[in-house]
Amino acid sequence: MSRQQNPTDCEPSVPVWDKFVRIFHWSLVLCIFTAMVTGFLMGPEMVPVHVYAATTATVLLFLRILWGFFGPTYARFSSFTFSPRTVLRHALAVRSGHAKRYLGHNPLGGAMILALIAAIALLGVTGAVVLGGVLKIGPLAGFASYMTGDAAKEVHESIALFLLVLVVGHIGGVAFESKHANDPLVPAMVTGKKPARDGDVKSPTVRVYLRTMVVVSALGLAITVGGMTAMASKKSANMPVTNISPLVADECTACHMFYHPSLMPAKSWAALTATLDDHFGEDASLDEETTAEIRDWLMTHASETADTQPANIFTRALANGAFTLTEMRFWKQMHHEFSDADFSAAPVYTKSNCAACHKDASTGMFSPFKIEE
């Protein structure tokens, strides 16, 4: 082991965190920070950023787990996995001020790393269920219903809060050690080196299986990507109708954008088509026969028949037969950041012109990946 003199305090320093661990750590920090800010604080237009950051975090985590088996001494799980009893004993020792110094993670720190890994892995899994069930994209789109996705969202949010607590604990622990044990842990995660001191608890040196790591991770990623691609090819059930009635398309887009039938329940379509002579302030009446044909088609493909997010939410929100989407509480929540002036300005002109920003509005999907402002 190479020993270097630290010019500032004359303590010898030893390498502890290898380059992979350091790059992984700070990349993960960036990804989790991005995912937390976009997930907790920002609107639906940031969902793509959230998903990309979270996917990157999951891939990083996958590689880190493998590195925990094939990497160098202090990257190994074996160097920081302790029995609960050892963790407890260490915690008590910290409280009494007699804790031993570990060159790698101490038992409490190691437990924290395991908890962080578990939380992020669970977030990845539950996130994929949300993506599939609610947004109908990704490997689980054909497997998860909206209801499943919506339930997974609750779990995902709870784990995310738990992760936030863990992150605070992790940073708190590092700050505590830095101060009370005079151990520069943050610089160590940058340079990879820690000062060596008498009485340090060291892990037995192990060799690095670099070739195995490369082969296993390449194979693992290939199998995962292949499997997910295969899964993604399964069609979701109860998707909004794509074969649009030419009559409905023609008549209903004479003045405004095409509102997909899956955006409102049958009751709302019945009420709307019954009042075409005063249609949002204009006469849009048609002869009886045409009106009936349009009404029947809209009711046949109404929101009750589709399992998308808008269909599920609007079926409930408009259960009373109302048909002004922009007056729904959900609609207002989703658009609270925009002022009336934002809507009246060209090229939007009105709140009812969904397609100005939602490029997939006519399909009824309203994916956050299709928002362009």
Next chain:
Amino acid sequence: MKKLIMTAVAIGLGTIALADTPASILKSYEAEAGAAGSVARGQDLFMSQHTGGKPDTPSCTTCHTSNLKASGQTRVGKTIGPMAVSANPERLTDAAFAAKWLRRNCKSVLGRECDAQEKADIIAYLMSL
């Protein structure tokens, strides 16, 4: 040659039977009204502010603007082709389409349907531009 003439006549008759023209649409409303359409009355009706209709649409110009050779816009931002026949080759080439929108828009702006004379006036005005 004979065949060619026959074909031409057939196409000509077919065109007359199928396609409406501004003139044919005007003629049918004039026949119903029993009088010729007036450009001046049509212009007055089109450009005036009215009070009997729906509050959001007090005038034809609310959506069509007062420059009828340019495009107008529905209240939700969708483009409406120019109303002037000279600026829009599709204008007044479908009698049923014209009837539908005259019915709807007179009710929106005036609060009642237009009579045949008013329709003839408006069409005469749109043809004069």
